[in-house]
Amino acid sequence: MRRTANVLFVCGLLVLAYSFLSSSLSPLSTFDPAGDLPDRIDDVYLNFDSLRTDLGDYAWPTDASRKMSSAFASFRTMHFHAGIDISTNGRIGYKVLASRDGYVSRISVSPYGYGKMLHVKHRDGFTTVYAHLRGFSTDIEAYVREQQYKNGLYGLEATFDEAIFPVSKGEVIAYTGDTGVGPPHLHFEIRDESLNPLNPLLCPAFAAAITDTRFPEFQQVSFAPFDYASRIDGSAAPVVQNVHKRSNRKYTLPRVVHLNGSVGISVKGSDQNNTTWQRSSVYRYELHIDSTLLFTSTHDRFSAKETEQIAIHYDWSFVQSGEGRFQKLFLEPGNNLPLYSRLPERAGVLVSSSFTRGEHQIRIVASDIAGNASELTAVVVFDEPPSIDVRRIEERFVLIPQSSDDLQSVTIGSKLPGRKSWNLRTYDPTALASTADGYVLPIDPHSPRLIRVSALDNQGSQSYPIFFAPATSRSSNTSLTLKKEFLRDYLLVAITSHLPFTLRPSLWIIDKESKTLADINAADERTYVGTIPLNSVSGGTVRLEANGMVNETSVSAFDEFSLFPITPEEGGTIVVGNGEFTIDFPASGVYQPFYCRIEKSDGGYTVLPRDVLLNHGATVYFRGPATEDPGALGLYHADQGGFDLLSKTQEEGVLKGRIRNLLGDFAIREDSTAPAISSFLVRISQGRLRLAARLHDKGSGVDAASIRMTLDETMLIAAYDPYNHRLEFDEPFSLPAGAHVARIEVTDRMGNGTSMAKTFHTSR
Secondary structure, three states: OHHHHHHHHHHHHHHHHHHHHHHHOOOOOOOOOOOOHHHHHHHHHOOOOOOOOOHHHOOOOEOOOOOEEEOOOOEEOOEEOOOEEEEOOOOOOOEEEOOOOEEEEEEEEOOOOOOEEEEEEOOOOOEEEEEOEEEEOHHHHHHHHHHHHHHOOOOEEEEOOOOOOEEOOOOEEEEEEOOOOOOOEEEEEEEOOOOOEEOHHHOHHHHHHOOOOOOOEEEEEEEEEOOOOOEEOOEOOOEEEEOEEOOOOEEEOOOOEEEEOEEEEEEEEEEOOOOOOOOEOOOEEEEEEOOEEEEEEEOOEOOOOOHHHHHHHEOHHHHHHOOOOOEEOOOOOOOOOOOOOOOOOOOOOEEHHHOOOEEEEEEEEEEOOOOOEEEEEEEEEEOOOOOEEEEEEOOEEEEEEOOOOOEEEEEEEEEOOOOOOOEEEEEOHHHOOEOOOOEEEOOOOOOOOEEEEEEEEOOOOEOOOEEEOOOOOOOOOOOEEEEEEEEOOEEEEEEEEOOOEEEEEEEEEEOOOOEEEOOEEEEEOOEEEEEEEHHHOOOEEEEEEEEEEEOOEEEEEEEEEEEEEEEOOOEEEEEEOOOOEEEEEOOOOEOOOEEEEEEEEOOEEEEEOOOOOEOOOEEEEEEOOOOOOHHHEEEEEEOOOOOEEEEOOEEOOEEEEEEOOOOEEEEEEEOOOOOEEEEEEEEEEOOEEEEEEEEEOOOOOEOHHHOEEEEOOEEEOOEEEOOOOEEEEEEEOOOOOEEEEEEEEEEEOOOOEEEEEEEEEEOO
């Protein structure tokens, strides 16, 4: 009865919490309520609205320590951390204890990832997971060794029913180790009936074990345009600000940020408990504007199926550029993670038209599961930059504002060509002479100086500057430079000259169907910037053409790129290089429309953008070059690190492979070189036999399943550590006196094989 009561109590709390959040969150009008959002939300949260387990029944799973070195849902490459890491103080061999009554439902042994791992299933259908183990309890270890020798492989996957390995709460089931990736520690998870991870610190025994009085910390905040027409401080590119720390838990931004259009905020922060120096992701974020809670994310549970959506939970462009992990405080279309309290897509996106014009306060709260909370405040101004034009009418310069009602000031700058600093003077518009068109500016039309005109409105928003450059006696040899940057679903283009533009340049976008003049604005006297929505461009080859007048000389610049729209509804197939390279996106293969680009690179092709997460992946076909040994060719893929073998299977000279998450670089490489075996060591001491060696392969990589170690033709099951390139057998072993031969055989993933034998002698 007590367990049933606890379960009902927990379920009731969760239902109340979700009801409170659903009713209290009021995301203004920053999202489109049209469509079937309620059905989508119900599907996402169906398995997460209740928690059918007794959290009070889970016990701390080891005698190693009460230190948590990594938190639940912390950042990992392409997935969330599914549990917590418990410190073993750099040592191995501590006891691993069953957290609850149950039975061993799965045993996994692998050189990679979690290494040696146990799953224990409990009566309510929940499962606890214990990983990176050195070994198992006696009966489980005996079973594992028997199966390894039976299969002739180190790796093992086995599942069981409740009759084979029943365990009791607190029973020793394994020992801590360092198998798989990482230094010695115990990785522990709690998973629900559908194997979705649950934060262990929701359990009272775990929360009590961890001392945490530290506050989460903020480092930086990013403001990013959500579309081509949006701006941050007049910029169409993301703007990152460092935070100012006022106290242990209070932060501010150093200056006011001006926003126009649709803008998403992302935050770079971290958290740390008292028992470790390592930093983890923040448990909970809230985004408030004025008195309204706009967005929240909480790391209590997530979907195992959707764990790769960490790449849309964070701003992946910052991750890939090495600038850090910025968690988005808005909900991207296609995001199916149950972290956001049933908020609809686009919740958290700041849309300036939804707010009154002027200043508003942003408040971001970061909290840990122990209740320690930090707060960052900032002032933002929602305002459209004032639009002005300056025309030379006869012998006068006339400023023509789009609206003069809220024009606060006009600033005129002048400087001689070649000088760096501007001579600036600011005027009250009402003090200027007026005409039917606007205001007469006090500018000498015959001045040899470069002129800069800008205006400020009553909210402090700055107009784009307008420049007038006289001809100079310097050489008229000049040229334009076109630079482009793809951001979300638009293109940012900068036109630059090494001398000031005499007249405003033009930028044309030419595709197979149309020629369109882009809207551009001055960034400085030598640079103009414009944005182009990619959905306005037809697929195929796109040409950019910039024309300008510099030192009274006409100059031009050109650029070309290929663009292929890919939609969730239809997917798409792209063929380039006269059929040499093809990539096929299935229907529902992407979360939202994106615009694919393919560039020829050394030995292959680069498929962009790199930071767009795929839903159901894509299939790649690459025709291999003519070679004497086509079997040595492999298709390789790299998204963030080095190249990894994707496929070695050929059909009529075409290599076919499938990618899962991210695009990147694709190449065909030849690998006919076998792995190298070195440092082969044999040692016998006190009845133990130790054989060790190093395995290296610079091509396709060692095939762990191919490794064979024998002693006098007898199979030995050796542990392989691919991260440190080590192969080792270390067990009690009885050897008769005489000569013995130890042998290692290994192939790489392309099938190139090698072996090494070592003869040694023993005496009684």
